[in-house]
Amino acid sequence: xxxxxxxxxxxxxxxxxxxxxxxxxxxxxxxxxxxxxxxxxxxxxxxxxxxxxxxxxxxxxxxxxxxxxxxxxxxxxxxxxxxxxxxxxxxxxxxxxxxxxxxxxxxxxxxxxxxxxxxxxxxxxxxxxxxxxxxxxxxxxxxxxxxxxxxxxxxxxxxxxxxxxxxxxxxx
Numbered sequence: 205x206x207x208x209x210x211x212x213x214x215x216x217x218x219x220x221x222x223x224x225x226x227x228x229x230x231x232x233x234x235x236x237x238x239x240x241x242x243x244x245x246x247x248x249x250x251x252x253x254x255x256x257x258x259x260x261x262x263x264x265x266x267x268x269x270x271x272x273x274x275x276x277x278x279x280x281x282x283x284x285x286x287x288x289x290x291x292x293x294x295x296x297x298x299x300x301x302x303x304x305x306x307x308x309x310x311x312x313x314x315x316x317x318x319x320x321x322x323x324x325x326x327x328x329x330x331x332x333x334x335x336x337x338x339x340x341x342x343x344x345x346x347x348x349x350x351x352x353x354x355x356x357x358x359x360x361x362x363x364x365x366x367x368x369x370x371x372x373x374x375x376x
Contacts, residue, residue, distance in 0.1 A: 208233050246365075253362050256355075259315050266317070294325055294333040304344065305334055311344070311351040319352045 207215065208230050216226040294301070300318050304310045311319060322330070323345055331341035 311347045
């Protein structure tokens, strides 16, 4: 990076080379730096993609598990006739509520499906279930919305990269 930033004339004088050769050298160094940055970004996106695949697998396994629950039990939870107190007012699972209460940044600990559930939840019901003030519950929902948007943007970037890389493979 330092060699790229040095004025061409100073570097040419120091290395006793022509400015044309120094320009070629600096251009080559810039290309190497650009390639390294692209590789770093590609690795990050690949890691995000793999994480998304794991999340997708966990979502599929949750869906499969929920399909095995007898319909009668689901009706009891859906109608709110459960006798569990404040949690009857919310459709969030005890696991999600525990994560929301205990974690300093719960939006980072929940998967995307759980974030959507938190966003869909009525703010007052969420505040009541967590025994929080309504403002704190609203702030939590905003943080969940921002995290979900960020994840969606990352997935869109992955799709864009995938389509771009497919296009490059067909070129000579």
